[in-house]
Amino acid sequence: MIEVEHLTKKYGEARGINDVTFSVEKGEILGFLGPNGAGKTTTMRILTCFMPATSGTARVAGYDVFEDSLNVRRRIGYLPETVPLYTDMQVPTYLKFVAGLKDVPYREINSRVGELMERVGLTHMAHKFIGELSKGYRQRVGLAQSLINDPEVLVLDEPTIGLDPKQIIEIRSLIKGLAGERTIILSSHILPEVSAICKRIIIIDEGRVKAIDTPENLTTQLRVSDKVRARIGGPKEDVVKALWAMEGVKNVETGAGAEDSLPYVVEFSDGTIDRSSQVARAIVEKRWDLYELMPVKMSLEDIFIKIVTEEGN
Amino acid sequence: MKNFIFILVKEIRSYFNSPVAFVVATIFAVLTGYQFYVIFAKFSQLSFEVQTNPTIASQFGALNVTEMVIRPFFNVVAVVMLIMLPMLTMRAFAEEWKAGTMELLLTFPVRDEEAIMGKFAGCMGIFTMMLLLSLPSVALVGYFGDPEWEVVVTGYMGLFLMGGAFVSLGIFMSSITENQVIAAALSFAALLLLYMVGYTAGLVGETTGKVLEYLSIMFHFEKFAKGVLDTSDIIYYLIFMALFLFLSMRSLESKRWRG
């Protein structure tokens, strides 16, 4: 449904995004994850035809965003990060205006607007001007506007930012409920959020794609962490020496605990394979007691931080 | 066409939802109304003197209400337009750039030209309403005197065309900046310059003078105010509008590229 190839955007000298490539299948929810300034908004603005890329191509529903921008725009619903709305318009007036521009047949506009206001919980705000609404309700108007012509593709830039926890949950379940036929791209800084909603995650940092995978794969792949925790019964100095002697060890830490079963954390320089067996073998060879052995689990947050900081240093 | 109408309606609505249309139209009506009063009062005084004093009558001959009231009044309206229209057009795009609503508008399936023409037509709508506010003054002249109605008609046509030129320039200035004050200041400066080049025409050589005169935005209005319809004047205003609307399109395009 969405194919992005070698997309690059430069703002003058400044870097926006650099050689971004990914694709999204029909009906998929894709999460865009990255720290501030990573290039999430930039990518979305190119996809929604707000601005052209410096180089590379992007296709939505088979149409090129630059060559065939009107056809792309007809099929996309977009919720920009800042939720820019006309504050001097009343909610239904605004939604009718958008419906008109987005080719909703004239006769269906009224019913469509009413239906959507109900769906996003705006019905009791119908008489208000958008400028009078709270952030959460503006977000709902923004969401309603993006859904007005029932688009095939939805692009949501940080849809839950600035909302209270209750509204976050509401909006999240709303977005989840939209999935199915629709293809959705949404961005966020918050990993649990994307992993709760999305089938696949792209981690982007400093304008480059760092990883693309399902939340489960990202976790298992990376949970084979570079650290192994072990509780070992044996003379402390010898144990530390033996651990250091293993291949690829970067660091050994000794924790506090009972003298005869001290916990150790061994950190390897390469975290792509499970090192537990290696540690077990080293201990058993010395005929020490092994009480506990496990790879240190990384939370999704750790993974995120690891991926974004890895290439920096 | 459909998008054009939706944008046009939205523009007109937002002029009325904010005090802009009201304030600009009121100032316009007060300034032109006051000037009309001055011109008309002078004229009545003069015609009274002519009736009672034969020496003055021989000096002036028959008083012409068209020449002495209608034409000066149109010139006043033109100057007030030059001052007030930049304040009407300044918000057209600048406000949307600033508020970020351009981002959504440009991602709707709307062509740039539809957005520009919608906004242009919206401003023209408000401007036309302003112009209608000057009709009572002219009606008053018609009630007391006997003006040449074809001059009134061509005069209004000229005002409308010149207003279109002012508005198109103002829309362009509003499209290049997100600061409404800058948009208004630039439009006002540009219009004033185009107004003044006509006066400098006499000071320079003949050919340059002709060129400057042709460029002058007021020079082309003069014949309208005399009841003469000259295609070259009409074409001047139409080209002026086309040029600035085209420039607005290019400006949107370049703003997109810069992101």
Ligand SMILES: Nc1ncnc2c1ncn2[C@@H]1O[C@H](COP(=O)(O)OP(=O)(O)OP(=O)(O)O)[C@@H](O)[C@H]1O
């Ligand atoms: N209009 C612009 N002019 C110049 N540079 C820009 C512009 N917009 C974005 N950038 C730069 O491009 C880079 C990517 O910005 P972008 O807004 O895409 O990040 P983001 O991932 O959306 O960040 P955030 O999480 O803060 O929203 C940043 O370094 C930013 O400074």
Ligand SMILES: [Mg+2]
């Ligand atoms: Mg962003």
